[in-house]
Amino acid sequence: MTGLEVGETTALVLLAAHIVLGFVATVLVSANRRPSAAIAWVLTIVFIPFLGALAYLLVGRSRLPRARREKQAEVNELVLARTAGLSLVSHGDEWPSWLHSVVALNRNLGALPMVGGNTAELIDDYEGSLRAMTAAIDGATESVHVEFYILVLDDATRPFFEALARAVARGVEVRVLSDHLAGFLQSNRRETQAFLRGAGIPWQGMLPLRPLRGQWQRPDLRNHRKIVVVDGAVGFTGSQNLIDSSYLKPKNVKRGLHWHEVMVRLTGPVVRELDAVFVTDWYSETDELLPLDTAPVVLPVPAPAPVSPGVPGASDGLVDAQVLPSGPAFENENNLKLFAALIHKAERRVSITSPYFVPEESVLLAIVTAASRGLAVELFVSEIGDQALVHHAQRSYYEALLRAGVRIYLYRPPTVLHSKHFTVDEEVAVIGSSNMDIRSFSLNLEVSVLVHGRTFVDRMRAIEDSYRAESTLLTLDAWLARPVRGKVWDSLARLTSSLQ
Secondary structure, three states: OOHHHHHHHHHHHHHHHHHHHHHHHHHHHHOOOOHHHHHHHHHHHHHOHHHHHHHHHHHOOOOOOHHHHHHHHHHHHHHHHHOOOHHHOOOHHHOOOOHHHHHHHHHHHHOOOOEEEEEEEEEOOHHHHHHHHHHHHHOOOOEEEEEEOOEOOOOOOHHHHHHHHHHHHOOOEEEEEEEHHHHHOOOOHHHHHHHHHHOOOOEEEEOOOEHHHOEOOOOOOEEOOEEEEEOOOEEEEEOOOEOOOOOOOHHHHHHOOEEEOOEEEEEOOHHHHHHHHHHHHHHHHHOOOOOOOOOOOOOOOOOOOOOOOOOOOOOOOOEEEEEEEEOOOOOOOHHHHHHHHHHHHOOOEEEEEOOOOEOOHHHHHHHHHHHHOOOEEEEEEEOOOOOHHHHHHHHOOHHHHHHHOOEEEEEOOOEEEOOOEEEEOOOEEEEEOOOOEHHHHHOEEEEEEEEEOHHHHHHHHHHHHHHHHOEEEEOHHHHHOOOHHHHHHHHHHHHHOOOO
């Protein structure tokens, strides 16, 4: 056989392998996947055959290993058994008629009920939030559960860590979780872990990537939750990581950047539902299943107070609240379904705050439809972004939103608006760790809290008003007139958003 014939044979074999690879990829990738994501992956594999296939093997599957999903299902069954009838301990007669179906959706997806008798205090001050969590830990008598995506010992967070050490010293059971990869990428990781070890604080990295120990999953499946629970009675969650507001990055410090966050301090029955999320994650990482609180829930009797006509819950300031965990440990995209349902149910107004806004098709359609229905729809995002690819992908959606009538507010630098919450009409809000982007819907473990309460929403509206005062209103004409270079980068970045 001549060299030419060998070359032709090799080319035919490679072509056949390419065709077979493309066919196999089409079948395997398309199974139970959105068409847009499937097409993006198939094109990647076809046009970059071997590197594309390798990329798919590394980051193409968006479910955690079966053992972890089975642990989630096991705890769900325990929670459902523990909370039977607990949904009756709420004020359903005060809800908008459409909220009942949303609450049922959340219960079916996340196993946790809507419960009443809670207080919910919003904290939109970065240092103030750290002080509030530290004070709660200093008051602990039984247990402290801490879970953060990023957990770093630095000058800003040192009082928090020292409070944990004091709690351990007085006999309080303290447990700490943080994301393994996010911590590995922090420059202070050794100092952080040394402090925890020295203080005798049990710590576990979440979703560790240690192939030689059999600990492996898709690398960008991360635990993005932020949770602090003290004595099962006081809880915190929201958008804030446990780190300095500059995130300790030299380029952020040089530019004077700092992050703006919103956390919520909770008391009441909902705290034990928040703790159930921590218990699940602790079980997933350590195989230790902590006991769930099974004490009966009794709603407090509100103190007499003037009632504003037509304002539910105005007499006591208490709220009904429901925790919704989500992520690749579940079979459904829980937060995606909640967000889309709420936007579709809205009757007058929707205000969304999300630092990373790369919406899945159903959420984008819900937002555009809401604006087209005549609702007042607004979106608060940062004018600048700390992640270039995500920021450009986010910008690619602005034109469709503006044409539909959505008002987009760009929060001015040097502050990066990192808060994650939205409000619906006058009585319903969601706050938590979840961005309104495909990553938070499909790849990250997140936690959200659905809240019903006029006074709570009024407070959140006041925070939204403060954003508006610090933002620039984006207009369609100004957006269409942006430089061509920006338009090109926005369009290219958008193509990557479906590679899930």
